[in-house]
Amino acid sequence: MKTFFTLILSVIFFASCSNSDDKKITIDLVNNPLTANENADPVAMPVIEVAQDFFDFGEMYQNESVSTEFILKNTGDAPLLIRSAKGSCGCTVPEWPKEPVAVGNEAIIKVTFNSGNKKGKQNKTVTLVTNAIPSTKVLTIKGTVLVPETE
Numbered sequence: 001m002k003t004f005f006t007l008i009l010s011v012i013f014f015a016s017c018s019n020s021d022d023k024k025i026t027i028d029l030v031n032n033p034l035t036a037n038e039n040a041d042p043v044a045m046p047v048i049e050v051a052q053d054f055f056d057f058g059e060m061y062q063n064e065s066v067s068t069e070f071i072l073k074n075t076g077d078a079p080l081l082i083r084s085a086k087g088s089c090g091c092t093v094p095e096w097p098k099e100p101v102a103v104g105n106e107a108i109i110k111v112t113f114n115s116g117n118k119k120g121k122q123n124k125t126v127t128l129v130t131n132a133i134p135s136t137k138v139l140t141i142k143g144t145v146l147v148p149e150t151e
Contacts (some may be wrong), residue, residue, distance in 0.1 A: 047076035057143035
């Protein structure tokens with residue numbers, strides 16, 4: 001009986017190790033246009049240039065909002081796609097263009113910070129995810145939220 005089970009398990013094991021053509025792994029699954037090959041053709045890529053990637057709003061009181069605009073320029077040789085923009089917390093809300101930024105053109109990222117009940121020094125970020133390399137760009141706003149004096 002043991003020999004029978006050993007025989008069955010051996011058949012299953014060897015059958016599972018068969019080499020069929022439909023299970024081959026191909027390199028076509030990974031199609032990355034960038035390569036370390038020096039002889040490869042150059043790939044058109046967008047490049048993000050930001051005149052200033054931080055904004056200091058100074059001092060403001062609780063429950064006030066402040067907005068600023070960051071100007072990005074595509075200095076590459078392919079359209080820039082901003083796939084997403086996410087604030088580090090719900091108090092920091094970005095607005096960004098959903099359409100591609102053509103080569104040589106600029107885009108405006110508007111960021112609004114609502115101080116709410118926060119107090120003291122604040123350092124918030126907005127992370128852009130793009131088709132440039134590196135694929136993320138971080139914009140920063142900072143300042144101090146003051147607590148109003150009560151009588």
